[in-house]
Amino acid sequence: MRQCVVCRTNISPFMSFGRQPLANGFVTKEQFANEYFFELAVCFCPTCKMVQLAEQPEPQQMFNENYAFFSGTSKYMAEHFRKFAESITQDHLGEPDALVVEIGSNDGIMLQAFKRRGVRHLGIEPSANVAAVAKERGISTLVMFFNADTARRVVAEHGQADAVLGANVMCHIANLHSVAEGLQVLLKPKGVVAFEDPYLGDVIEKTAYDQIYDEHMFLFSATSVGYLFSQYGMELIDAVPQETHGGSMRYLLARRGARVPSPRVAERLHKEFELGLDQPATFEQFRRNCERSREQLVSLLRKCKSDSRRVVGYAATSKSTTVLNYCDISPDLIEFITDTTPIKQGKYSPGKHIPVLPHERFCERYPDYALLLAWNHEKEILANEQEFMKRGGKWIVFVPRVEIR
Numbered sequence: 544m545r546q547c548v549v550c551r552t553n554i555s556p557f558m559s560f561g562r563q564p565l566a567n568g569f570v571t572k573e574q575f576a577n578e579y580f581f582e583l584a585v586c587f588c589p590t591c592k593m594v595q596l597a598e599q600p601e602p603q604q605m606f607n608e609n610y611a612f613f614s615g616t617s618k619y620m621a622e623h624f625r626k627f628a629e630s631i632t633q634d635h636l637g638e639p640d641a642l643v644v645e646i647g648s649n650d651g652i653m654l655q656a657f658k659r660r661g662v663r664h665l666g667i668e669p670s671a672n673v674a675a676v677a678k679e680r681g682i683s684t685l686v687m688f689f690n691a692d693t694a695r696r697v698v699a700e701h702g703q704a705d706a707v708l709g710a711n712v713m714c715h716i717a718n719l720h721s722v723a724e725g726l727q728v729l730l731k732p733k734g735v736v737a738f739e740d741p742y743l744g745d746v747i748e749k750t751a752y753d754q755i756y757d758e759h760m761f762l763f764s765a766t767s768v769g770y771l772f773s774q775y776g777m778e779l780i781d782a783v784p785q786e787t788h789g790g791s792m793r794y795l796l797a798r799r800g801a802r803v804p805s806p807r808v809a810e811r812l813h814k815e816f817e818l819g820l821d822q823p824a825t826f827e828q829f830r831r832n833c834e835r836s837r838e839q840l841v842s843l844l845r846k847c848k849s850d851s852r853r854v855v856g857y858a859a860t861s862k863s864t865t866v867l868n869y870c871d872i873s874p875d876l877i878e879f880i881t882d883t884t885p886i887k888q889g890k891y892s893p894g895k896h897i898p899v900l901p902h903e904r905f906c907e908r909y910p911d912y913a914l915l916l917a918w919n920h921e922k923e924i925l926a927n928e929q930e931f932m933k934r935g936g937k938w939i940v941f942v943p944r945v946e947i948r
C-alpha cells in the first residue's frame with residue numbers, strides 16, 4: 544500500500560509497465576552495465592482522483608546538466624508558446640512593470656516572447672544545460688527547482704508575480720504541496736497561474752500510454768487539479784484544451800474569489816464525469832487497452848521482420864521509452880531511431896539500446912516503414928517527409944490505434 548501524494552488516501556497501482564529506465568536516459572555503450580531501472584506503475588486515487596506514479600526517481604537524477612530535451616527542437620511548439628505568451632499578455636498583464644515567472648522554462652522558448660515585448664520575466668529551470676541556452680539568449684533564468692523556498696527567494700528579489708506559467712513541468716514535480724504553497728507565496732492577489740500538461744482525458748481516450756514515464760509523476764484532469772489547489776485557497780478559473788503533446792489541457796487558477804471562473808470549468812468537470820475519470824473501472828479498462836495495443840504493435844513489427852522489411856523508429860522521444868520497453872522492442876525489430884537532437888545522436892535508446900542516429904541517415908536510405916514515435920508531432924513530421932512517402936515509405940502508428948498509414 545502507498546499513500547496518495549495529494550491527499551494521503553491508501554492507494555495501489557492499477558497497472559505496471561515493468562522495469563523501465565529513465566525516459567531521457569540515452570546511454571553510451573560504456574554505460575549499459577550501470578543503467579538505472581525502476582518499476583513504472585500507475586495508481587488512481589479514488590478520493591482526490593489524482594492519477595500518479597507509484598514511484599518516481601529522484602528529481603536530480605532526471606533533471607540535471609545533461610538533460611536531453613530542448614524545447615526549441617519543434618517549430619510548431621515555438622509557435623504554440625508564442626501564442627501562449629500573447630494570450631497571457633493580452634488578458635493578464637495590465638499592470639505596469641508586470642512580472643512573469645515561468646517554471647521549467649528550459650531553453651527559453653516561451654519567455655523569449657516576453658523578453659521581446661520588454662516584459663519583466665524570470666525563468667526557473669534546474670537543468671543547467673538547457674538553462675544555459677536560455678541565458679545565452681538574454682533570458683533571466685534561475686537554475687533551481689521550483690518549490691516553496693524558491694518562491695520565497697523570488698519574491699524577496701523580484702516581488703510577487705502577475706502571472707506564473709508552466710508547460711509540461713507541473714506534472715513532473717512530485718512535491719505538489721510545495722509547488723502549491725510556492726504559488727500562494729509568489730502570486731499577486733489578482734495574479735493568475737497558467738500551466739498546461741498532457742491531459743488524462745486524452746490518454747484514456749487514445750490509449751496514449753506512452754505519456755506515462757518517469758518524468759510524468761501525474762496525469763492531471765480538471766477534477767484533480769481543482770481538488771489540489773482548493774486546499775491552498777485557489778480555484779480553477781479556466782480549463783482550455785490544447786493540441787500539443789497529443790492532447791493537453793491548460794489550467795488557469797487564481798486566488799479564490801479573485802476572478803470569475805469561466806463556464807468552461809463546469810463543462811469540463813461534467814465531461815470528465817461522463818468519461819469516468821473518477822472511476823477505478825475506467826483505469827482497469829485502460830490497462831486492457833494497453834495490453835491489446837502492445838500485442839498488435841509487436842505482431843506487426845514481427846511480421847515486417849519476417850517479410851524482410853526495414854523498419855526505423857522516427858524521433859527518440861521521451862514517450863518512446865515506455866513503448867519500446869513495455870513492448871520489448873529491440874534492435875532486431877527496429878534498425879535505428881532517427882532524431883534531430885545532437886545530444887541524443889550516437890547514443891542508444893534507454894533500456895532497449897536501439898542506436899539513435901541523425902536525420903541524414905534516415906534520408907540516405909529510406910526504410911520501408913517508419914515507426915512514428917513522435918505521433919504528437921505528426922503534422923510537422925509529415926510535412927517534412929514528403930519525399931519518404933513519395934518513394935513508397937509508410938508510417939506505423941500506435942496511437943490512437945495500431946495501424947499502417
Ligand code: SAH
Binds near residue numbers: 610614688689716
Ligand atoms: N516548458 C518546456 C520544457 C518542458 S520539459 C516545454 O514545454 O517545452 C520540463 C522542464 O522542467 C525541464 O527543463 C526540467 O528541467 C524542468 N523542471 C523539472 N522539475 C522542475 C522544478 N521542480 N522546477 C522547475 N523546473 C523543473
Ligand code: TMP
Binds near residue numbers: 617858860919920924
Ligand atoms: P517530444 O515528443 O518530447 O516533444 O520530443 C520530440 C523529439 O522528437 C525530440 O527528440 C526531437 C525529435 N524530433 C525529430 O527528430 N524530428 C522532428 O521533425 C521533430 C518534430 C522532433
Ligand code: ZN
Binds near residue numbers: 548
Ligand atoms: Zn488522493
